[in-house]
Amino acid sequence: MFFIYLFLVGIIIGTAMIIPGVSGGVMAVIFNVYNKMIEALTNLFKDFKKNFIFLSVLGLGILVGAIWFSRIMMFLYVHHEVETKLSFIGLILGGVPYLFKEVKKNTNKTVDYKVMLITIILSLVLWYVSCNIVKIDLDSSNNLFIGTFNLFLAGFIYSVGKVIPGVSGSFLLIIIGMYEYVLKVISSPFSLTKIELLKLIPFLIGLILGVFILLKLINRLLKKRFRLVYSIIIGFVIGSIPAVIPTISVSFNTIIGLIFMLFCFFLSFKLSK
Numbered sequence: 001m002f003f004i005y006l007f008l009v010g011i012i013i014g015t016a017m018i019i020p021g022v023s024g025g026v027m028a029v030i031f032n033v034y035n036k037m038i039e040a041l042t043n044l045f046k047d048f049k050k051n052f053i054f055l056s057v058l059g060l061g062i063l064v065g066a067i068w069f070s071r072i073m074m075f076l077y078v079h080h081e082v083e084t085k086l087s088f089i090g091l092i093l094g095g096v097p098y099l100f101k102e103v104k105k106n107t108n109k110t111v112d113y114k115v116m117l118i119t120i121i122l123s124l125v126l127w128y129v130s131c132n133i134v135k136i137d138l139d140s141s142n143n144l145f146i147g148t149f150n151l152f153l154a155g156f157i158y159s160v161g162k163v164i165p166g167v168s169g170s171f172l173l174i175i176i177g178m179y180e181y182v183l184k185v186i187s188s189p190f191s192l193t194k195i196e197l198l199k200l201i202p203f204l205i206g207l208i209l210g211v212f213i214l215l216k217l218i219n220r221l222l223k224k225r226f227r228l229v230y231s232i233i234i235g236f237v238i239g240s241i242p243a244v245i246p247t248i249s250v251s252f253n254t255i256i257g258l259i260f261m262l263f264c265f266f267l268s269f270k271l272s273k
Contacts, residue, residue, distance in 0.1 A: 003057050009033055010061015015069040017062065018170055018183070019091060024062070033058065041215055070187040077180060085246040086257035087264045092171060092241060094268025096234065103230045106222075112231040119235025124242065148202045154178040155206025163214045164233065174243055 009028075017024040028034035037058065040051040076084040103111050157178075158169040173179040185200060221229050248254050 006033070006054070006057045007061040010058045011065035013058075014062035014065025014067075018066055018069045018073050018186075019088075024169065038215065041211070066186055070183050074183050074187045077183065080253075082246045082248065082253045083257040083260055085244050086254075086261040088171075088174075088244050089241060090261035090264030091268040092237065092244070094265040096237060097269060099230055099234045099237070103227055107227045109227055111234060112227055115228060115231040116235040116238075119232050120239035123236045123239025147199075150178070151199055152202040152206035154182055155203040155208075156210035158182070159207050159210025159214055163211060163218050171237070171240070171244075174240075
């Protein structure tokens, strides 16, 4: 019975991983599997059989959730861009109070606003540079090395949202312009060509390597400099919202999108409390 519950929780976490602004880590905390997941990953070989079974069942659920929901997200991104992106903004903003509360709960101090402001400015600069100077092309056939490295980088960055509760890996992919491509690949894993399947390998290597490296690094940093780390995280989250803002005009779609944004804000706020 526990394994069925674990599998269903994995589906919920996998679904959350696909939605920008919603953290799979938060879902893991809500359903009380985050600490067990961290313990299983960091002590994998101490009780290998038990930890392997736990991670396999949870991981399978996450994979199923990510695959089935990515199809829905792909449709919404293509056919309802304004409403979808405004909904993302609501989800992102609704999760910010959770990050502030985490700082207060773990340090009895408020966020370092100077660090947060600097990070917001840095995030805006990076967004401007990525839009006007750097053009990231994951599907580049002209340079195999660059395409492979970008996929590896996407997987590594995506792993951040798996390790830190409150941080959305999908949102980080949006910031660097890789979300739609990765979503396209994940949404149709069984209809991929051999070349597209090969492209999944560097992404998965980056994801797995990122989880194991960041798990120990982030845990160490959070224990020693929790306030600083979360101040930086909050700064990047707030400062990166312009990357999600769609082209808005006075229309019915915009009005519906704003309504969805408010609904998603309260939904994200309630789920992350």
